[in-house]
Amino acid sequence: MNLLIMGLPGAGKGTQAAKIVGKFDVVHISTGDMFRAAMANQTEMGLLAKSYIDKGDLVPDEVTNGIVKERLAQDDIKGKGFLLDGYPRTIEQAYALDDTLKNLGIQLEGVINIDIDPTKLVERLSGRIIHRETGETFHKVFNPPAEGYDEKDYYQREDDKPESVKRRLEVNIAQGQPIIDHYRAANLVHDIEGDQDIEVVFADIEKVLSKLQ
Numbered sequence: 001m002n003l004l005i006m007g008l009p010g011a012g013k014g015t016q017a018a019k020i021v022g023k024f025d026v027v028h029i030s031t032g033d034m035f036r037a038a039m040a041n042q043t044e045m046g047l048l049a050k051s052y053i054d055k056g057d058l059v060p061d062e063v064t065n066g067i068v069k070e071r072l073a074q075d076d077i078k079g080k081g082f083l084l085d086g087y088p089r090t091i092e093q094a095y096a097l098d099d100t101l102k103n104l105g106i107q108l109e110g111v112i113n114i115d116i117d118p119t120k121l122v123e124r125l126s127g128r129i130i131h132r133e134t135g136e137t138f139h140k141v142f143n144p145p146a147e148g149y150d151e152k153d154y155y156q157r158e159d160d161k162p163e164s165v166k167r168r169l170e171v172n173i174a175q176g177q178p179i180i181d182h183y184r185a186a187n188l189v190h191d192i193e194g195d196q197d198i199e200v201v202f203a204d205i206e207k208v209l210s211k212l213q
């Protein structure tokens with residue numbers, strides 16, 4: 001299957017993507033994860049991305065389009081399909097993705113749109129913790145790791161600080177509608193209620209993907 005997962009920052013894209021790849025064996029491509037890996041390795045692209053990401057701004061389209069195009073052209077994608085998380089995030093990126101997929105002879109099959117009231121998201125992001133060793137995402141209150149966990153084994157994302165969160169939400173709300181409209185016009189969008197327990201959200205996504213498979 002060739003899929004997108006969309007939703008505002010903190011909607012649960014990464015949480016659900018981890019569950020989807022566990023069950024449906026598609027390749028998870030998260031542009032945010034790719035940028036964070038480049039930042040950790042202090043590559044030229046990572047340093048450039050950091051100057052945008054820490055403030056909550058979008059990395060310029062030409063950079064983001066380039067890394068996605070390169071990743072989609074790799075061999076594993078034709079065999080397994082993909083689940084793109086966090087891309088496209090501007091309408092120009094959506095057009096670039098259309099072109100890339102057309103050139104590769106790949107058809108987009110569905111867009112999972114996790115719908116959630118933005119007022120819920122600050123709490124989600126401020127409580128997010130990530131396991132240092134596995135990279136797995138948890139939440140201090142909504143999805144805590146095992147009881148008695150050691151806080152030192154977890155970290156918080158730089159861009160989950162209040163100033164960056166405010167900017168991320170503004171930017172993503174402003175850019176999101178034309179992208180969803182673009183995919184609605186192609187009849188690809190499946191809306192999922194995001195303000196439910198993680199397992200319930202996943203059950204709703206599973207229903208959609210089982211039909212698409």
Ligand code: AP5
Nearest residue numbers: 009010011012013014015031032059086124128138139142
């Ligand atoms: P990215 O990493 O994609 O961040 P984001 O879109 O802001 O989304 P998040 O990863 O913060 O949230 P999520 O929806 O994955 O939520 P999660 O599952 O973790 O991008 C980061 C930055 O990189 C961007 O700001 C930009 O600068 C740059 N970038 C990336 N892509 C780009 C692009 N295409 N173009 C330009 N720039 C780009 O869940 C959040 C928390 O909530 C967790 O703690 C989780 O445990 C909890 N939670 C999840 N689901 C539930 C639930 N149902 N109930 C209760 N809690 C829940």
Ligand code: MG
Nearest residue numbers: 013014015032
């Ligand atoms: Mg994420």
